[in-house]
Amino acid sequence: MRSTQRPVSKCLLVLALWIVAVHASESRGEDWPQWRGPGRDGICAETGLLKQWPSGGPRLVWKANGLGTGFATVSVVGDHIFTTGQSSESSSVVAINVGTGKLIWSAKLGRSSSPGGYSGPRSEPGVVDGSVYALGQSGELISVDIATGNEKWRKEYVKDFGGTEPQWGFSEAPLLDGDKIIITPGGRDGTLAALDRKTGAVLWRSKSWTDLAHYSSPIVAEIGGVRQYIQLTAESVAGVGAADGRLLWRAPRRGQTAVIPTPICHDGSVYVTSGYGVGCNLFKIAGNEGKFSASQVYANKVMVNHHGGVIHVGDFVYGYSDGKGWTCQDFKSGEPRWQEKDKLGKGAILYADGNFYLREQDKGTVALIEADPKGYKEHGRFEQPSRSSEQAWPHLVISAGRLYLRDQDVLLCYDIKER
Numbered sequence: 001m002r003s004t005q006r007p008v009s010k011c012l013l014v015l016a017l018w019i020v021a022v023h024a025s026e027s028r029g030e031d032w033p034q035w036r037g038p039g040r041d042g043i044c045a046e047t048g049l050l051k052q053w054p055s056g057g058p059r060l061v062w063k064a065n066g067l068g069t070g071f072a073t074v075s076v077v078g079d080h081i082f083t084t085g086q087s088s089e090s091s092s093v094v095a096i097n098v099g100t101g102k103l104i105w106s107a108k109l110g111r112s113s114s115p116g117g118y119s120g121p122r123s124e125p126g127v128v129d130g131s132v133y134a135l136g137q138s139g140e141l142i143s144v145d146i147a148t149g150n151e152k153w154r155k156e157y158v159k160d161f162g163g164t165e166p167q168w169g170f171s172e173a174p175l176l177d178g179d180k181i182i183i184t185p186g187g188r189d190g191t192l193a194a195l196d197r198k199t200g201a202v203l204w205r206s207k208s209w210t211d212l213a214h215y216s217s218p219i220v221a222e223i224g225g226v227r228q229y230i231q232l233t234a235e236s237v238a239g240v241g242a243a244d245g246r247l248l249w250r251a252p253r254r255g256q257t258a259v260i261p262t263p264i265c266h267d268g269s270v271y272v273t274s275g276y277g278v279g280c281n282l283f284k285i286a287g288n289e290g291k292f293s294a295s296q297v298y299a300n301k302v303m304v305n306h307h308g309g310v311i312h313v314g315d316f317v318y319g320y321s322d323g324k325g326w327t328c329q330d331f332k333s334g335e336p337r338w339q340e341k342d343k344l345g346k347g348a349i350l351y352a353d354g355n356f357y358l359r360e361q362d363k364g365t366v367a368l369i370e371a372d373p374k375g376y377k378e379h380g381r382f383e384q385p386s387r388s389s390e391q392a393w394p395h396l397v398i399s400a401g402r403l404y405l406r407d408q409d410v411l412l413c414y415d416i417k418e419r
Helices: 005-028 157-161
Strands: 059-065 075-077 080-086 090-097 103-111 126-128 131-135 140-145 151-156 175-177 180-183 193-196 202-205 219-223 226-232 236-241 247-252 264-266 269-274 279-288 291-300 310-313 316-321 325-330 336-340 347-352 355-360 366-370 378-382 397-399 402-407 410-415
Touching: 075 126, 075 397, 080 131, 090 131, 090 140, 103 140, 126 175, 151 157, 175 219, 219 264, 226 269, 236 269, 236 279, 247 279, 247 291, 264 310, 269 310, 310 347, 316 347, 347 397
Parallel strands: none
Antiparallel strands: 059 410, 075 080, 080 090, 090 103, 126 131, 131 140, 140 151, 175 180, 180 193, 193 202, 219 226, 226 236, 236 247, 264 269, 269 279, 279 291, 310 316, 316 325, 325 336, 347 355, 355 366, 366 378, 397 402, 402 410
């Protein structure tokens, strides 16, 4: 009779390794490889996070200095954190160790500049397949090696793509999609450009859509069976084909001064909002046999979001509306569910594990509230230490049970995991 001992032992070993791998994956949590997270929507899928913060807020794990000036938030991949900052000599992209906050490497991004009076880069790096992609405020775009920071290629929005620098500098977060990187140089050669991610070579331009760049960041979606890139400018919101840059649809929409928030696409509808009194719009995008149309569902001032972003959860959109406060808005109808302007000032928003993480721009106060369409329900707040004199504009990031706050030269890491 053949012994079964070896197969059983092998099975037990495989099972044990699988359990270890699953546990490691759960403890590691998810990476945050780009602007607004894996889905580019401000949503973190991690669970097991604190539902109530202790007095004074969650535990501070470490504090890092030496990032330089700037308003970029961070990306987190594996044991590396990436962001951009500026010294008196130049702007740089930097890598920091997740466990200690210590600098791993720094690579030159571009020249020092202060467009509109605000110093340093504004754009969060994107990370994929061993490469980091970073954009400077003057339009320098670089690809560097994730391990060493060694430069792979470099382009410039103005010189190489005919872009026009906006008043407050180039601020979008380029979109990484497969072998392409999607950027918004704007101008007569095309609002969007698709580059080969490995070389920086131009693959196509959206020649039928030539709006100038503003400050919003593009997203990718599939509508009517066609993969497309959606971007918002001061003139319109539009979708172009991912394969060739062909303009699929365009909806005129006049913005004012600075058009910043990232669009939302859900169930064939595209939601956009901007500040300076403009408000929000929902467009229904219809596609059939490659032909598309955009029809406006509503336009109102329930959500007048300046730059802190909005997030779609369930049937609702949440964010800060100028003059009205923190807002829960029905996505389909555009009607408000609740608005609260007395408990916390204007700022940025992030979602994770049933709660929203809010960061006030003036004081830097961070608050935890329920993602509840019935009302504003707070479960803790704290005042950020080491506050700079600048606005707390960098968005919050959560990865592997840790909350990251960037404030100019400083990065703070908090433990928000339930124990």
